[in-house]
Amino acid sequence: MITLDRSEIVLTDYPFFRNLEPHFVDVILKSGPVHCSFAGGQYLFSENHAADKFYLIRRGKVALQSFIGSHRFVTLRTTGPGDILGWSWLVPSRRWRFSAMAMTPVAAVEFNGWQLRHDCETNRKFASALLKRFVTIEADRLESTRKWFASMASLAELQGTSAVPG
Numbered sequence: 001m002i003t004l005d006r007s008e009i010v011l012t013d014y015p016f017f018r019n020l021e022p023h024f025v026d027v028i029l030k031s032g033p034v035h036c037s038f039a040g041g042q043y044l045f046s047e048n049h050a051a052d053k054f055y056l057i058r059r060g061k062v063a064l065q066s067f068i069g070s071h072r073f074v075t076l077r078t079t080g081p082g083d084i085l086g087w088s089w090l091v092p093s094r095r096w097r098f099s100a101m102a103m104t105p106v107a108a109v110e111f112n113g114w115q116l117r118h119d120c121e122t123n124r125k126f127a128s129a130l131l132k133r134f135v136t137i138e139a140d141r142l143e144s145t146r147k148w149f150a151s152m153a154s155l156a157e158l159q160g161t162s163a164v165p166g
Contacts, residue, residue, distance in 0.1 A: 014056060016084045016133055024126050031115040038102040045086065047099045053113045054086035060106030065099045073099065077144070087134050089113030 011017040011025055020028075036055075038044055044055060047067050061080050065073040076098065079085050088096045090113070120127035 011056075014082050016056065016082075016137070020129060020133075024129055027119050027123070027126055028111065028116065031112045031119065033109050033111045036108050036110045038106040038108070040102050040104050042102050044100040044102065044106070044108070045096045047096050049096050051086065051088035051094050051096045051113065053089060054084060054111050055100075056109040056111070057081055057083045057085060058107045058109065060108075061103040062106055063101045063103050065101060067099070073101075078103065084134075084137055086113070087138060089117065090131070090134060 011028065012020065017025065017028075038060075044062060045051065045053075047065075057079055059081055061078050062083075062085060063075045064077050064079065064085070065075050068074050079100075085100055085108075086096075088094065088098075116130070120130060
């Protein structure tokens with residue numbers, strides 16, 4: 001992996017970082033983000049493993065998956081260029097809640113969650129700015145999931161089956 005230099009990428013070109021105060025961008029860059037890549041089928045992270053980073057997806061597609069037993073994963077959503085992936089480093093138990101698998105070759109920027117969590121603990125304004133961005137992403141994703149479940153329930157009603165297992 002190659003450490004990210006300010007001249008290599010303009011973080012504020014990406015929605016998550018847009019309108020972030022310049023000194024907060026500097027805090028993020030000082031945390032040592034690195035360029036990384038993943039082959040199709042390779043995992044960026046795995047459910048229940050230690051979480052200490054997050055990713056900005058620059059190219060490619062990533063499936064966010066959850067283990068459902070019997071050695072099976074279900075894809076909950078896909079992410080692509082410009083998306084941020086990974087929030088588990090922010091909250092106890094600091095373990096991944098999901099797995100993320102590259103569906104295609106992926107180019108990403110990996111951010112040091114441990115360092116940024118430390119920076120959040122020492123700078124409340126930075127913490128507030130960063131957390132608001134993560135909460136907004138997760139709220140949008142929850143709403144998308146709710147709509148998906150509602151559409152599945154409607155489809156099940158039309159077919160005369162139950163959308164809810166059990």
